[in-house]
Amino acid sequence: MLHQFCSSASRPEPDPQNPLPPHRVGRIDIHCHLIPGVDDGCKTPEQTCECIRQLQRVGYTGSICTPHIWPDLFPDNDMPRIRQWTAQLQKHLDHVGLDYQLWPGGELRLFDGVIDWLEENEPPTLAGSRFVLLDFWESQWSRWIDDAFDWLIERDYQPILAHPERLGLDDLPRHLDSLQSRGVRLQGNFRCLTGEEGPQAEKWIRQFLAEGRYQLLAMDAHRPDTLASRIAGLEVARQCYDADDIDRKTIDLPRQVILGIDG
Numbered sequence: 001m002l003h004q005f006c007s008s009a010s011r012p013e014p015d016p017q018n019p020l021p022p023h024r025v026g027r028i029d030i031h032c033h034l035i036p037g038v039d040d041g042c043k044t045p046e047q048t049c050e051c052i053r054q055l056q057r058v059g060y061t062g063s064i065c066t067p068h069i070w071p072d073l074f075p076d077n078d079m080p081r082i083r084q085w086t087a088q089l090q091k092h093l094d095h096v097g098l099d100y101q102l103w104p105g106g107e108l109r110l111f112d113g114v115i116d117w118l119e120e121n122e123p124p125t126l127a128g129s130r131f132v133l134l135d136f137w138e139s140q141w142s143r144w145i146d147d148a149f150d151w152l153i154e155r156d157y158q159p160i161l162a163h164p165e166r167l168g169l170d171d172l173p174r175h176l177d178s179l180q181s182r183g184v185r186l187q188g189n190f191r192c193l194t195g196e197e198g199p200q201a202e203k204w205i206r207q208f209l210a211e212g213r214y215q216l217l218a219m220d221a222h223r224p225d226t227l228a229s230r231i232a233g234l235e236v237a238r239q240c241y242d243a244d245d246i247d248r249k250t251i252d253l254p255r256q257v258i259l260g261i262d263g
């Protein structure tokens with residue numbers, strides 16, 4: 001039975017007559033801002049630990065840390081430093097007894113000139129794979145956006161476009177068709193399903209889920225105060241769509257395709 005929130009923006013509330021389905025353990029979040037103090041994500045290690053405890057409750061066992069890589073705003077964020085920060089954070093988790101695995105990565109902001117940046121810097125791959133998580137915020141689809149994707153594809157990287165449902169662009173499905181035909185994968189943000197990212201993002205994520213466009217779904221966790229709505233989006237996804245498919249996109253695909261873990 002579909003609940004009310006399957007067709008409109010509202011958060012699922014616990015219903016004793018109709019409990020939420022059990023969560024499978026072993027989810028890997030491929031997109032998060034949990035490294036404290038390096039971008040607009042967690043500010044302190046305590047916030048990071050609180051986020052991780054919330055994630056563990058819904059079956060997450062690890063995250064790929066993907067700080068924003070955007071030279072104008074966060075000039076220190078590059079892969080050598082992110083690897084170091086991730087290792088330091090992992091040590092902290094181990095020290096406080098949180099059984100949770102981290103891998104280094106990044107979320108590269110595309111900008112006019114990003115190819116010059118890529119030619120001088122290490123592309124931020126996820127957990128040492130060939131996958132690169134990308135986002136951008138443009139009001140129009142410019143030629144340089146396609147050029148940046150093509151630059152990566154020609155060099156055997158595998159781009160993943162983060163939260164395309166949040167792009168306020170005309171003719172979005174046509175542009176996504178073009179990217180997907182070139183092998184670009186799409187990653188949706190659970191929070192968009194709650195309506196808290198606006199009605200347009202909710203409309204797009206519901207359409208794209210129904211069309212089977214996403215290969216991956218993620219929390220894009222920032223701080224504890226917004227994580228509840230992101231987790232609510234996971235609940236909506238599992239109740240309104242094929243729960244096994246949602247689990248595949250948060251467990252099996254991240255593990256097998258990105259991390260190369262069998263089983």
Ligand SMILES: [Fe+2]
Binds near residue numbers: 031
């Ligand atoms: Fe992000």
